[in-house]
Amino acid sequence: MDAVQAPNIVAHITERLLYRRLIATGVDPEESMKVMAFWMWLEAQGFKELVRKISSNNDKFLALVADEAIAVLATLFPSPSSAPISHNLCPITSIFSGALSIHDIFGNKETVSGGVADVYNRVCRALFKDVLEERSGKVEGDAVSVGTKLNPFAREWSPAIERVPEEERCLFLTFSKGNPITEDQIFNFFNQKYGRCVERVYVHWSDPNNPALFGKVVFNRCSVPAIIMGRLEQAKFTVNSKPLWCKRFEVEKKGLSKKK
Incomplete structure:
Protein backbone atom coordinates (compact mmCIF):
# COMPACT_ATOMS: atom_id res chain seq x y z
CA MET A 1 0.00 0.00 0.00
CA ASP A 2 1.37 3.42 -0.93
CA ALA A 3 2.44 5.69 1.86
CA VAL A 4 0.77 9.05 2.31
CA GLN A 5 3.02 11.81 0.97
CA ALA A 6 3.81 14.40 3.63
CA PRO A 7 2.43 17.86 2.79
CA ASN A 8 4.76 20.81 2.24
CA ILE A 9 4.71 22.54 5.61
CA VAL A 10 6.14 25.78 4.22
CA ALA A 11 3.25 25.98 1.75
CA HIS A 12 0.74 25.57 4.58
CA ILE A 13 1.93 28.18 7.09
CA THR A 14 -1.48 29.88 7.12
CA GLU A 15 -3.24 26.59 7.87
CA ARG A 16 -0.83 25.78 10.70
CA LEU A 17 -1.22 29.22 12.26
CA LEU A 18 -5.01 28.97 12.09
CA TYR A 19 -4.91 25.48 13.60
CA ARG A 20 -2.94 26.86 16.55
CA ARG A 21 -5.43 29.72 16.92
CA LEU A 22 -8.35 27.29 17.02
CA ILE A 23 -6.70 25.38 19.83
CA ALA A 24 -5.90 28.62 21.66
CA THR A 25 -9.59 29.62 21.55
CA GLY A 26 -10.47 26.43 23.43
CA VAL A 27 -11.36 23.98 20.66
CA ASP A 28 -10.01 20.49 21.33
CA PRO A 29 -6.87 19.76 19.19
CA GLU A 30 -8.42 16.72 17.51
CA GLU A 31 -11.65 18.56 16.85
CA SER A 32 -9.68 21.53 15.53
CA MET A 33 -7.98 19.22 13.04
CA LYS A 34 -11.36 18.03 11.78
CA VAL A 35 -12.52 21.63 11.42
CA MET A 36 -9.39 22.42 9.41
CA ALA A 37 -10.04 19.39 7.19
CA PHE A 38 -13.54 20.69 6.49
CA TRP A 39 -12.32 24.18 5.59
CA MET A 40 -9.51 22.86 3.42
CA TRP A 41 -11.98 20.60 1.61
CA LEU A 42 -14.24 23.60 0.99
CA GLU A 43 -11.27 25.44 -0.47
CA ALA A 44 -10.75 22.57 -2.89
CA GLN A 45 -14.40 22.89 -3.93
CA GLY A 46 -13.94 26.54 -4.90
CA PHE A 47 -14.10 28.55 -1.66
CA LYS A 48 -11.08 30.57 -2.75
CA GLU A 49 -8.58 31.37 0.01
CA LEU A 50 -11.12 30.38 2.66
CA VAL A 51 -8.47 29.66 5.30
CA ARG A 52 -6.73 33.00 4.70
CA LYS A 53 -10.03 34.88 4.85
CA ILE A 54 -11.06 33.21 8.09
CA SER A 55 -7.58 33.88 9.51
CA SER A 56 -7.91 37.60 8.80
CA ASN A 57 -10.81 37.91 11.25
CA ASN A 58 -10.74 38.18 15.05
CA ASP A 59 -11.14 35.32 17.51
CA LYS A 60 -14.83 36.03 18.10
CA PHE A 61 -15.57 35.54 14.41
CA LEU A 62 -13.28 32.51 14.35
CA ALA A 63 -15.28 30.92 17.16
CA LEU A 64 -18.57 31.47 15.31
CA VAL A 65 -17.40 30.02 12.01
CA ALA A 66 -15.71 27.11 13.84
CA ASP A 67 -19.00 26.32 15.56
CA GLU A 68 -20.65 26.13 12.15
CA ALA A 69 -18.00 23.68 10.96
CA ILE A 70 -18.44 21.56 14.09
CA ALA A 71 -22.21 21.48 13.52
CA VAL A 72 -21.73 20.36 9.91
CA LEU A 73 -19.24 17.67 10.92
CA ALA A 74 -21.67 16.38 13.53
CA THR A 75 -24.22 15.98 10.73
CA LEU A 76 -21.71 14.38 8.35
CA PHE A 77 -20.40 11.92 10.93
CA PRO A 78 -23.28 11.51 13.38
CA SER A 79 -23.68 9.05 16.18
CA PRO A 80 -25.77 7.01 16.61
CA SER A 81 -28.23 8.03 13.87
CA SER A 82 -27.84 9.76 10.53
CA ALA A 83 -29.50 12.98 9.43
CA PRO A 84 -29.52 14.99 6.20
CA ILE A 85 -27.34 18.07 5.86
CA SER A 86 -29.25 21.29 6.44
CA HIS A 87 -28.66 23.82 3.67
CA ASN A 88 -29.08 26.63 6.22
CA LEU A 89 -26.40 25.30 8.53
CA CYS A 90 -23.56 27.62 7.45
CA PRO A 91 -24.88 31.19 7.16
CA ILE A 92 -21.51 32.71 8.09
CA THR A 93 -19.26 30.31 6.17
CA SER A 94 -21.36 30.74 3.02
CA ILE A 95 -20.29 34.40 2.93
CA PHE A 96 -17.02 33.14 1.46
CA SER A 97 -18.63 30.93 -1.21
CA GLY A 98 -18.57 33.63 -3.91
CA ALA A 99 -20.60 32.47 -6.91
CA LEU A 100 -20.75 28.92 -5.58
CA SER A 101 -23.90 27.49 -4.05
CA ILE A 102 -23.47 25.89 -0.64
CA HIS A 103 -26.70 24.09 -1.50
CA ASP A 104 -24.99 22.32 -4.41
CA ILE A 105 -21.80 21.57 -2.49
CA PHE A 106 -23.76 19.82 0.25
CA GLY A 107 -25.98 18.00 -2.24
CA ASN A 108 -24.45 14.56 -1.66
CA LYS A 109 -23.69 13.69 1.95
CA GLU A 110 -21.47 10.71 1.11
CA THR A 111 -19.36 12.81 -1.27
CA VAL A 112 -18.87 15.51 1.34
CA SER A 113 -18.05 13.14 4.20
CA GLY A 114 -15.69 11.12 2.01
CA GLY A 115 -13.92 14.24 0.77
CA VAL A 116 -13.46 15.73 4.24
CA ALA A 117 -12.21 12.41 5.64
CA ASP A 118 -9.75 12.15 2.76
CA VAL A 119 -8.29 15.61 3.47
CA TYR A 120 -8.10 14.69 7.14
CA ASN A 121 -6.17 11.48 6.37
CA ARG A 122 -3.99 12.66 3.51
CA VAL A 123 -3.09 16.15 4.67
CA CYS A 124 -4.14 17.19 8.16
CA ARG A 125 -2.80 14.27 10.18
CA ALA A 126 0.67 14.87 8.73
CA LEU A 127 0.48 18.68 8.53
CA PHE A 128 -0.54 19.16 12.16
CA LYS A 129 1.07 16.09 13.69
CA ASP A 130 3.88 17.97 15.40
CA VAL A 131 1.48 20.55 16.83
CA LEU A 132 -0.79 17.80 18.13
CA GLU A 133 2.16 16.01 19.71
CA GLU A 134 3.31 19.27 21.23
CA ARG A 135 -0.11 19.77 22.79
CA SER A 136 -0.63 16.20 23.96
CA GLY A 137 2.96 15.59 25.04
CA LYS A 138 3.09 12.21 23.36
CA VAL A 139 3.38 10.72 19.89
CA GLU A 140 0.15 9.59 18.33
CA GLY A 141 -0.33 6.20 16.77
CA ASP A 142 -0.04 5.62 13.04
CA ALA A 143 -2.39 7.62 10.84
CA VAL A 144 -5.33 5.87 9.28
CA SER A 145 -4.10 4.55 5.94
CA VAL A 146 -5.47 6.00 2.74
CA GLY A 147 -8.08 3.75 1.24
CA THR A 148 -9.23 2.27 4.52
CA LYS A 149 -12.95 2.21 5.23
CA LEU A 150 -12.42 3.24 8.85
CA ASN A 151 -13.99 6.57 9.62
CA PRO A 152 -11.47 8.82 11.39
CA PHE A 153 -14.31 11.00 12.69
CA ALA A 154 -16.33 8.19 14.22
CA ARG A 155 -14.44 7.78 17.50
CA GLU A 156 -16.03 9.80 20.28
CA TRP A 157 -17.49 12.20 17.71
CA SER A 158 -20.36 13.85 19.51
CA PRO A 159 -20.37 17.66 19.98
CA ALA A 160 -20.59 18.43 23.68
CA ILE A 161 -22.58 21.33 24.99
CA GLU A 162 -20.29 24.25 25.70
CA ARG A 163 -19.75 24.81 29.38
CA VAL A 164 -21.26 28.28 29.41
CA PRO A 165 -24.28 29.51 31.36
Missing part, protein backbone atom coordinates in the same frame (compact mmCIF):
# COMPACT_ATOMS: atom_id res chain seq x y z
CA GLU A 166 -27.58 28.41 29.87
CA GLU A 167 -28.69 32.02 29.59
CA GLU A 168 -25.98 32.60 26.99
CA ARG A 169 -27.43 29.80 24.87
CA CYS A 170 -31.06 31.00 25.06
CA LEU A 171 -33.48 33.18 23.18
CA PHE A 172 -36.61 34.64 24.78
CA LEU A 173 -39.72 33.94 22.67
CA THR A 174 -43.02 35.80 22.45
CA PHE A 175 -46.15 34.92 20.48
CA SER A 176 -49.01 37.02 19.20
CA LYS A 177 -52.08 36.98 21.41
CA GLY A 178 -54.28 34.00 20.63
CA ASN A 179 -51.60 32.37 18.46
CA PRO A 180 -49.41 30.26 20.75
CA ILE A 181 -46.82 27.91 19.27
CA THR A 182 -46.14 24.51 20.81
CA GLU A 183 -42.79 23.34 22.11
CA ASP A 184 -42.56 20.67 19.40
CA GLN A 185 -43.26 23.21 16.65
CA ILE A 186 -40.52 25.52 17.94
CA PHE A 187 -38.10 22.62 18.38
CA ASN A 188 -38.66 21.38 14.83
CA PHE A 189 -38.54 24.87 13.31
CA PHE A 190 -35.09 25.79 14.61
CA ASN A 191 -33.63 22.34 13.97
CA GLN A 192 -34.84 22.39 10.39
CA LYS A 193 -33.62 25.94 9.79
CA TYR A 194 -30.24 25.82 11.54
CA GLY A 195 -29.44 22.13 11.84
CA ARG A 196 -29.70 20.08 15.01
CA CYS A 197 -29.09 22.95 17.41
CA VAL A 198 -31.92 22.84 20.00
CA GLU A 199 -31.35 21.39 23.44
CA ARG A 200 -34.87 22.04 24.74
CA VAL A 201 -37.84 24.40 24.52
CA TYR A 202 -40.03 25.80 27.28
CA VAL A 203 -43.42 27.43 26.65
CA HIS A 204 -45.13 29.11 29.60
CA TRP A 205 -48.61 27.57 29.85
CA SER A 206 -49.77 29.14 33.11
CA ASP A 207 -53.49 28.70 32.51
CA PRO A 208 -55.10 26.07 30.23
CA ASN A 209 -57.85 28.59 29.44
CA ASN A 210 -55.40 31.30 28.31
CA PRO A 211 -53.00 30.76 25.38
CA ALA A 212 -49.28 30.99 26.14
CA LEU A 213 -47.65 34.32 25.32
CA PHE A 214 -43.97 33.60 25.88
CA GLY A 215 -41.28 30.97 26.30
CA LYS A 216 -37.64 30.27 25.68
CA VAL A 217 -35.48 28.03 23.51
CA VAL A 218 -32.17 26.64 24.77
CA PHE A 219 -29.56 25.84 22.12
CA ASN A 220 -26.69 23.42 22.44
CA ARG A 221 -24.08 26.02 21.51
CA CYS A 222 -23.78 29.69 22.48
CA SER A 223 -22.97 30.61 18.86
CA VAL A 224 -26.48 29.74 17.64
CA PRO A 225 -28.26 32.74 19.23
CA ALA A 226 -25.50 34.97 17.83
CA ILE A 227 -26.02 33.57 14.34
CA ILE A 228 -29.80 33.93 14.57
CA MET A 229 -29.86 37.44 16.00
CA GLY A 230 -26.77 39.01 14.44
CA ARG A 231 -27.04 42.70 15.33
CA LEU A 232 -30.82 42.64 15.63
CA GLU A 233 -32.51 43.42 18.91
CA GLN A 234 -35.53 41.38 17.81
CA ALA A 235 -35.94 38.78 15.06
CA LYS A 236 -39.30 37.70 13.66
CA PHE A 237 -40.13 34.30 12.17
CA THR A 238 -43.26 32.56 10.99
CA VAL A 239 -43.79 29.12 12.50
CA ASN A 240 -46.75 27.08 11.29
CA SER A 241 -48.30 30.29 9.91
CA LYS A 242 -47.98 31.99 13.31
CA PRO A 243 -45.61 34.88 14.16
CA LEU A 244 -42.73 34.23 16.54
CA TRP A 245 -40.51 36.99 17.96
CA CYS A 246 -37.06 36.27 19.38
CA LYS A 247 -34.94 38.37 21.69
CA ARG A 248 -31.76 37.68 23.57
CA PHE A 249 -32.61 35.98 26.83
CA GLU A 250 -32.86 38.04 30.01
CA VAL A 251 -32.35 35.93 33.11
CA GLU A 252 -34.51 38.21 35.25
CA LYS A 253 -37.61 37.32 33.25
CA LYS A 254 -39.87 35.74 35.84
CA GLY A 255 -40.55 32.06 35.56
CA LEU A 256 -37.92 31.42 32.90
CA SER A 257 -34.63 31.24 34.74
CA LYS A 258 -35.34 27.81 36.18
CA LYS A 259 -34.94 24.67 34.19
CA LYS A 260 -38.04 22.79 33.21
